[in-house]
Amino acid sequence: MKPRAQALLGLAILALYFCREAVFDGRVFYARDLHLQWFGQVESFVRTLHSGSLPLWDPWVSFGQPMLANANAQVLYPLTWLNLVMRPWTYYTLYLMAHLLLAGLGTWSLARRLGASSGGALLAALLWTCSGPLLSLGNAWNHLAGAAWMPWILDATLRAMDAPSPRRALAWGATVAAAVLAGSPDFAVLAGVFSAALVGARLASVATAAERLRRLWITAAAVLFAFGLSAAQLLPSADLASRSERWTLSVQERTYWSLHPASLAQTIVPVSWADLSLTPSWSQALFEGREPYLLSVFVGLPALALGLVAIERRRGRNEGALAGSVVVAALLALGRHAVFYPAAVALIPFLGIVRFPSKILVVGVLALALLSGLGYDALRGEPSRRTPRLASAVALLLTLAALVSAIIASRTGLPALQPLSSALWVTAATGLACFALLVLARRHPAAAVGLAALAVAPAAWMHRSLNPTAPLRFFTARPEVLDALDQREGRRLFVDDYQALPGRSRERLGRDVPYLVAGVPASAPWLQALGQRLYLLPPVGAAYGIRDSYGRDLLGIQPTPLARLNSLVLSSEGTPAFARLLELGAVSQVIALHDPGPDLPLERRFRGPFVDDMRLHRVSRSLPRALVVSGARVAERPLEALLDLEFDANREVVISQGVSRPPDAGFQGSARILEDEPDHLRIATSGGSPAWLIVIDTYDPGWRATVDGRQTDVVPANVAFRAVAVPAGSHVVELSYRPTSVLWGAGVSLVTVVASLMVLRRKP
Numbered sequence: 002m003k004p005r006a007q008a009l010l011g012l013a014i015l016a017l018y019f020c021r022e023a024v025f026d027g028r029v030f031y032a033r034d035l036h037l038q039w040f041g042q043v044e045s046f047v048r049t050l051h052s053g054s055l056p057l058w059d060p061w062v063s064f065g066q067p068m069l070a071n072a073n074a075q076v077l078y079p080l081t082w083l084n085l086v087m088r089p090w091t092y093y094t095l096y097l098m099a100h101l102l103l104a105g106l107g108t109w110s111l112a113r114r115l116g117a118s119s120g121g122a123l124l125a126a127l128l129w130t131c132s133g134p135l136l137s138l139g140n141a142w143n144h145l146a147g148a149a150w151m152p153w154i155l156d157a158t159l160r161a162m163d164a165p166s167p168r169r170a171l172a173w174g175a176t177v178a179a180a181v182l183a184g185s186p187d188f189a190v191l192a193g194v195f196s197a198a199l200v201g202a203r204l205a206s207v208a209t210a211a212e213r214l215r216r217l218w219i220t221a222a223a224v225l226f227a228f229g230l231s232a233a234q235l236l237p238s239a240d241l242a243s244r245s246e247r248w249t250l251s252v253q254e255r256t257y258w259s260l261h262p263a264s265l266a267q268t269i270v271p272v273s274w275a276d277l278s279l280t281p282s283w284s285q286a287l288f289e290g291r292e293p294y295l296l297s298v299f300v301g302l303p304a305l306a307l308g309l310v311a312i313e314r315r316r317g318r319n320e321g322a323l324a325g326s327v328v329v330a331a332l333l334a335l336g337r338h339a340v341f342y343p344a345a346v347a348l349i350p351f352l353g354i355v356r357f358p359s360k361i362l363v364v365g366v367l368a369l370a371l372l373s374g375l376g377y378d379a380l381r382g383e384p385s386r387r388t389p390r391l392a393s394a395v396a397l398l399l400t401l402a403a404l405v406s407a408i409i410a411s412r413t414g415l416p417a418l419q420p421l422s423s424a425l426w427v428t429a430a431t432g433l434a435c436f437a438l439l440v441l442a443r444r445h446p447a448a449a450v451g452l453a454a455l456a457v458a459p460a461a462w463m464h465r466s467l468n469p470t471a472p473l474r475f476f477t478a479r480p481e482v483l484d485a486l487d488q489r490e491g492r493r494l495f496v497d498d499y500q501a502l503p504g505r506s507r508e509r510l511g512r513d514v515p516y517l518v519a520g521v522p523a524s525a526p527w528l529q530a531l532g533q534r535l536y537l538l539p540p541v542g543a544a545y546g547i548r549d550s551y552g553r554d555l556l557g558i559q560p561t562p563l564a565r566l567n568s569l570v571l572s573s574e575g576t577p578a579f580a581r582l583l584e585l586g587a588v589s590q591v592i593a594l595h596d597p598g599p600d601l602p603l604e605r606r607f608r609g610p611f612v613d614d615m616r617l618h619r620v621s622r623s624l625p626r627a628l629v630v631s632g633a634r635v636a637e638r639p640l641e642a643l644l645d646l647e648f649d650a651n652r653e654v655v656i657s658q659g660v661s662r663p664p665d666a667g668f669q670g671s672a673r674i675l676e677d678e679p680d681h682l683r684i685a686t687s688g689g690s691p692a693w694l695i696v697i698d699t700y701d702p703g704w705r706a707t708v709d710g711r712q713t714d715v716v717p718a719n720v721a722f723r724a725v726a727v728p729a730g731s732h733v734v735e736l737s738y739r740p741t742s743v744l745w746g747a748g749v750s751l752v753t754v755v756a757s758l759m760v761l762r763r764k765p
Contacts, residue, residue, distance in 0.1 A: 147185025
C-alpha cells in the first residue's frame with residue numbers, strides 16, 4: 002500500500018474512533034453552540050430554501066438577521082447544502098469526521114513538503130488530529146473547518162514558493178478562500194500570518210532579484226484570487242460587521258477567553274478541567290467564570306520531546322520557523338494575560354479580528370506536531386553516540402516537576418485534587434518512559450517508534466469523548482410549550498434569559514432534576530443542555546420556526562441600534578417600561594421561570610425541565626407585526642422617545658430623520674400581510690391619509706421597498722425596525738432583501754471563477 006493510502010486509512014480510522022458513539026450507537030453531537038445556535042441555523046437555512054427564497058435573510062433569530070452575511074451560517078460552504086438531503090445530526094457526524102480527516106491529510110502532506118518521511122508525516126498528522134486544541138473545536142463548526150484547511154494553506158504556500166506557477170497560485174488562493182467560506186476569518190488570518198513567515202523565509206533564500214520578484218507576483222496573485230473567490234462571503238460579512246457591535250468590540254470583549262498561563266500546564270498533564278471541581282474564584286481566573294473555550298489543550302510530553310529533538314539535531318530553516326511558531330502562538334494565546342498582546346495587535350492589525358485568543362494555540366500545536374514528525378525522523382535515522390541533550394534534559398526536568406507536584410497534591414488530602422494528583426503521577430511516569438526511550442534511541446533507532454506510540458496513544462485515549470454525545474431524543478424531543486405558543490401573523494416570543502445580565506441567577510438554567518427524562522440519571526451531562534432546549538432558550542426557537550424577539554447578541558452581528566434596544570429591554574425588567582417595550586416589539590407571549598411583572602398576566606404553567614415551573618405569560622396589548630400609523634416623531638434620542646409616556650405606538654412612529662407629524666385624530670388604517678417569505682414580504686395597506694407602514698422586523702439597508710410597483714425608501718422605525726411611507730388610499734407594499742454587498746460580492750466571485758478557468762485552460 003502506498004504511503005498516502007496508508008495515511009488515509011490510518012487517519013480515517015482515527016476520525017471514526019472519535020465519532021464512534023455517533024456512528025455505531027446512534028448518538029448525536031450537541032455540546033454548547035451546536036444545540037444552541039448551529040441546529041436552529043441549519044433548520045432556518047433548509048426552511049428558507051424549501052420556501053423558494055434565497056438564503057439571504059433569517060427571519061427567526063431575534064427580529065431577523067442576515068443569513069448569508071453571517072459567516073457562521075456557512076451558506077456558501079459546499080458541505081452545508083447536504084443538509085437538504087439529511088438530518089442535521091447525521092450531517093454533523095459526517096462533517097466532524099470529514100474535517101478531522103481533512104486536517105490530518107493536510108498535515109501529512111505539509112510534513113512531507115517540509116522533508117519528513119512518510120512515517121514522520123503520519124506521526125505529525127496523528128498528533129495534531131489527536132490534540133486537545135483541535136478536537137476542542139468540535140463544537141465550533143466554522144473554526145473546526147478553518148483549522149482543518151490551515152495545513153493545506155501552508156502546503157500550498159510552500160508549493161507556490163518552491164516552484165512558482167499560475168496554477169499553484171490559484172491552488173494557494175483556493176485553500177485560503179475555503180477557510181473564509183467555512184466561516185472562519187480567524188483561522189484564515191492566522192494561516193495568512195503563518196504563510197507570510199514562510200514566504201519571507203523563502204524569499205530570503207532566493208539568489209536573484211528576478212526570482213524574488215516572480216515569487217512576489219505569485220503571492221499577490223494568490224491573495225487576489227483568494228479575495229475574489231471568497232468575495233461573495235467577504236463583502237456581505239464586512240458590510241454587516243461595519244454596522245454592528247462586532248466592528249467596535251472593546252479589548253475586554255475581544256480578548257475574552259484568553260488562555261491563562263496556568264492552563265499551559267495542561268499541555269503535558271492529562272487532566273480534564275471538568276474533573277477538578279474548581280472553586281468559583283479559580284474558574285473566574287482561568288476561564289472568565291465559564292467553561293474553557295478549549296476544553297483541552299493536552300498534547301503530551303513525548304510530543305514536546307520529539308519536537309526538541311528536531312530542533313537540536315536538524316537545525317534547518319524549517320525547524321527554526323516551526324519552533325518560532327510554537328512559541329509565538331503560545332504567547333499570543335495568552336491574550337489579556339500577556340502585556341505584549343496589544344503591541345502584537347498593533348504590529349499585526351489583522352490579529353485584531355481574532356476573537357478569543359486561546360484559539361491561537363491551535364496554530365502552535367500544528368507547528369509542534371510537524372516538529373515532532375521531523376524529530377521522529379531524526380531519531381529513526383543513523384544511530385548516534387549522543388543522547389539528544391535538550392530533549393532529555395527537558396523530559397527529566399518536567400518529570401521531576403510532575404513528581405514533586407504529585408507528592409504535594411497527594412499530601413493535601415483534598416478530594417478535589419485527587420484527579421490532578423493522579424494525572425501528575427501519570428505525567429511523571431510518561432516523562433520517565435520518554436527519557437528512557439530517548440537514551441535507548443542512541444543505539445536503537447527503533448526506540449523512536451515507542452516514543453511515537455507514547456505520544457499518540459495517551460492523547461487519543463484522553464480525548465476519546467472530548468466532544469460529548471447524547472441520545473437521539475435530545476434533538477427529537479418536542480418542547481411541550483410549543484403547542485401553547487401564539488405565532489399568528491408573525492407575533493413574537495420573548496424568553497427570559499437568566500444568563501443575559503450580571504446578577505441574575507444562572508442556576509435557574511442549571512439545576513437538573515431526575516424526572517427530566519425517565520430512566521436517565523440526573524447527573525447525565527446532556528440533561529442541562531436538553532433543559533435549555535425544552536425551555537426554548539434563545540436562539541433555540543429558530544429550530545422550531547419560532548420568531549424570536551429581544552435577547553443577547555451571541556455573535557456580535559446585530560445592528561448597533563437593535564443591540565442598544567435589546568440592552569434597554571433586558572435591563573428594564575421589573576419596571577413599567579418592560580411590558581411597554583415588549584408590546585412595541587410585537588411580542589405576544591413571554592416564557593420565564595418567575596413572575597416577570599403585573600402587566601403580563603399568567604396564561605399557563607408547565608412542569609418543565611427545571612426545579613422552577615415554566616411560566617407562559619400573555620402580553621395583552623401587543624402590536625401586530627405590520628401596522629399603519631398616521632403620526633411621526635423625529636427624535637435625536639429615539640430610545641428616550643420610545644419610553645415617553647405620551648408616545649402611542651398604535652398611532653405614531655419614531656424616526657431619526659424626516660418631518661414630524663402629529664397623528665390624525667380620526668385616522669383609520671390597516672395592514673394585512675399577503676405574502677410572508679424569508680426574503681420577501683407583500684403587504685396590503687389602506688388609510689384615509691398619508692401614513693407610515695411599520696414592519697416589526699429588523700431594519701437593514703439591504704431591504705428594498707416598492708409601493709404599487711414604484712420604488713421607495715425603507716427607513717429605521719422605533720429605533721430598530723422598518724418603516725415605509727405610503728400615500729392615502731389602498732396600496733400594495735412589497736419588501737425584498739437584496740443587499741448591494743451581496744450583488745457586488747457575487748459578481749466579483751463570478752468574474753474570478755471565469756478568469757481562473759481561463760488560466761487553467763492554458764497549457765502549463
